[in-house]
Amino acid sequence: NFMLTQPHSVSESPGKTVTISCTRSSGSIAGYYVQWYQQRPGSSPTTLIYEDDQRPSGVPDRFSGSIDSSSNSASLTISGLKTEDEADYYCQSYDTSNRGVFGGGTKLTVL
Amino acid sequence: QVQLVESGGGVVQPGRSLRLSCVASGFNFHNFGMHWVRQAPGRGLEWVAFIWFDGSNKYYADSVRGRFTVSRDNSKNTLYLQINSLGAQDTAVYYCAKADIGDSWSLLNWGQGTLLTVSS
Numbered sequence: 484n485f486m487l488t489q490p491h492s493v494s495e496s497p498g499k500t501v502t503i504s505c506t507r508s509s510g511s512i513a514g515y516y517v518q519w520y521q522q523r524p525g526s527s528p529t530t531l532i533y534e535d536d537q538r539p540s541g542v543p544d545r546f547s548g549s550i551d552s553s554s555n556s557a558s559l560t561i562s563g564l565k566t567e568d569e570a571d572y573y574c575q576s577y578d579t580s581n582r583g584v585f586g587g588g589t590k591l592t593v594l
Numbered sequence: 595q596v597q598l599v600e601s602g603g604g605v606v607q608p609g610r611s612l613r614l615s616c617v618a619s620g621f622n623f624h625n626f627g628m629h630w631v632r633q634a635p636g637r638g639l640e641w642v643a644f645i646w647f648d649g650s651n652k653y654y655a656d657s658v659r660g661r662f663t664v665s666r667d668n669s670k671n672t673l674y675l676q677i678n679s680l681g682a683q684d685t686a687v688y689y690c691a692k693a694d695i696g697d698s699w700s701l702l703n704w705g706q707g708t709l710l711t712v713s714s
Contacts, residue, residue, distance in 0.1 A: 533700035581653040583641030
């Protein structure tokens with residue numbers, strides 16, 4: 484089984500840009516699509532990014548996704564931070580054994 | 595718009611069985627894969643199970659394989675999760691999620707979740 488490792492927490496000021504990383508322990512990050520989900524306290528998750536860098540309709544373009552094969556990691560970048568972006572963020576992918584995996588989640592504080 | 599409504603949670607004694615349901619609307623249910631994801635209190639998300647659009651393939655997390663069974667009734671636009679031999683480790687909010695296509699691991703839409711508490 485592989486793992487997806489995220490920082491436990493990040494913080495940044497309103498209006499700034501923050502990047503959350505997601506490192507895959509084995510298997511190529513480019514071989515399996517990565518998704519990113521936002522979960523605000525007390526709410527269900529919502530999808531921010533799917534298939535590495537695609538935004539569902541309705542998701543602002545302040546949110547962007549990318550992958551980096553050299554570090555075997557994916558990244559979620561949020562620009563123009565707003566206080567409403569305070570939430571937990573999860574990356575997710577899968578493997579050839581048909582198992583889905585979520586990262587441990589990153590708590591974003593906008594202060 | 596896509597709507598997913600889970601039900602069937604509650605307080606259940608250890609060792610018992612339970613079936614969760616997820617009723618879908620606002621899209622052609624029979625064309626899309628569906629996933630179950632759970633979240634224990636204060637913990638992160640855990641992928642549980644995936645069923646293809648036509649039910650022909652089903653996949654499970656190692657932690658639940660053998661006790662959980664995912665199924666669907668496309669005539670009723672409903673997804674199910676049968677859980678047997680319940681244990682305290684199964685206490686969680688269970689979410690159903692719609693994939694972006696029939697056999698995809700990209701979860702695009704989520705339900706509001708149903709809380710299952712395993713306790714004597």
